[in-house]
Amino acid sequence: xTDQAGLERAYRRLLAWYPREFxxxxxxxxxxxxxxxxxxxxxxxxxxxxxxLIRSGLWMRLRPSVPRSARTVRAAVRLxxxxxxxxxVNLILLLALIADIEIYHAIPGHHLTAAQVSxxxxxxxxxxxxxxxxxxxxxxxxxxxxxxxxxWARIVSTVLFGAATLNLTSAFNWLPPGNHLTLVPMFYGPTxxxxxxxxxxxxxxxLWRPASSAFFRPPGYTQAQHQAQTAEFDHQAxxxxxxxxxxxxxxxx
Amino acid sequence: MIxxxxxxxxxxxxxxxxxxxxxxxxQVRLRAGTLYMALDRxxxxxxxxxxxxxxxxxxxxxxxxxxxxxxxxxxxxxARLQAHASVALRRLNLAGGMAT
Numbered sequence: 001x002t003d004q005a006g007l008e009r010a011y012r013r014l015l016a017w018y019p020r021e022f023x024x025x026x027x028x029x030x031x032x033x034x035x036x037x038x039x040x041x042x043x044x045x046x047x048x049x050x051x052x053l054i055r056s057g058l059w060m061r062l063r064p065s066v067p068r069s070a071r072t073v074r075a076a077v078r079l080x081x082x083x084x085x086x087x088x089v090n091l092i093l094l095l096a097l098i099a100d101i102e103i104y105h106a107i108p109g110h111h112l113t114a115a116q117v118s119x120x121x122x123x124x125x126x127x128x129x130x131x132x133x134x135x136x137x138x139x140x141x142x143x144x145x146x147x148x149x150x151x152w153a154r155i156v157s158t159v160l161f162g163a164a165t166l167n168l169t170s171a172f173n174w175l176p177p178g179n180h181l182t183l184v185p186m187f188y189g190p191t192x193x194x195x196x197x198x199x200x201x202x203x204x205x206x207l208w209r210p211a212s213s214a215f216f217r218p219p220g221y222t223q224a225q226h227q228a229q230t231a232e233f234d235h236q237a238x239x240x241x242x243x244x245x246x247x248x249x250x251x252x253x
Numbered sequence: 254m255i256x257x258x259x260x261x262x263x264x265x266x267x268x269x270x271x272x273x274x275x276x277x278x279x280q281v282r283l284r285a286g287t288l289y290m291a292l293d294r295x296x297x298x299x300x301x302x303x304x305x306x307x308x309x310x311x312x313x314x315x316x317x318x319x320x321x322x323x324x325x326x327x328x329x330x331x332a333r334l335q336a337h338a339s340v341a342l343r344r345l346n347l348a349g350g351m352a353t
Contacts, residue, residue: 032309
């Protein structure tokens with residue numbers, strides 16, 4: 001195997017960090033740039049180049065590319081990432097605070113031994129961690145799929161918001177004062193869950209705006225049709241920008 | 254810097270890397286991963302667009318160019334930096350004049 005062929009294979013392996021759709025469109029082009037940028041005689045990717053490709057690939061996987069003209073979808077996707085960030089902070093705070101929670105206070109009428117408390121604590125921490133990972137994963141998944149114009153994701157987001165609404169109202173109805181054993185973030189009073197719910201409401205509202213509906217594709221849409229639609233969005237945005245610039249000209253003269 | 258590299262006309266990926274290196278006097282060395290992450294963002298923001306594609310030595314070469322929005326953003330940013338630089342130079346000259 002020649003140096004060039006080996007280097008190209010190594011670069012292809014690194015490009016596997018990128019999303020499949022992005023690779024399909026850009027892999028050959030990036031490979032050409034990487035090979036052109038490689039010094040003569042280089043046999044394998046350098047450490048900095050590898051780290052750069054892995055970092056960029058991961059970032060591209062996390063960041064959906066919504067055209068600037070689809071403003072409402074962009075805002076909804078940003079809110080979803082904010083939701084994921086809040087959920088992550090909530091999980092960190094929960095784990096930090098959980099050590100201070102005396103579990104047996106959460107189970108009225110039960111007097112547990114120290115060993116039982118330890119056992120229940122471990123179980124409690126595990127359940128809480130897993131439960132808190134669910135909204136983080138859901139927020140990120142919905143942000144990704146909605147950002148790619150999947151219409152089913154918009155419907156699933158709305159259904160999940162309905163479920164979250166039921167979960168929130170249930171938590172408020174069932175919780176006796178002072179009871180901390182709950183699966184919604186109630187450790188800091190009702191403010192956080194209400195803000196959380198409002199963020200969900202805003203996401204659903206944004207996703208179903210008429211401007212968003214133009215971005216979402218009906219079932220059966222092909223990749224080529226989506227690219228054509230995105231190009232149309234680009235064209236419309238450019239035309240709007242041109243019209244705006246033209247409108248400013250007479251005032252400047 | 255990528256927008257500046259495209260201000261002269263359409264460029265392909267490797268051309269942008271070498272141009273950015275020249276513009277910055279060798280200070281900025283763009284890597285391919287960073288470049289294509291930035292190009293993807295600039296395309297999503299409709300500041301650049303694909304001008305044409307060519308096959309050179311069996312490899313795909315895609316040329317990018319500024320959109321009207323990209324041109325306007327670059328012009329606005331350049332004017333803003335020029336205004337800041339002018340103020341800084343004027344004040345430095347004033348300070349020099351007072352010191353002498």
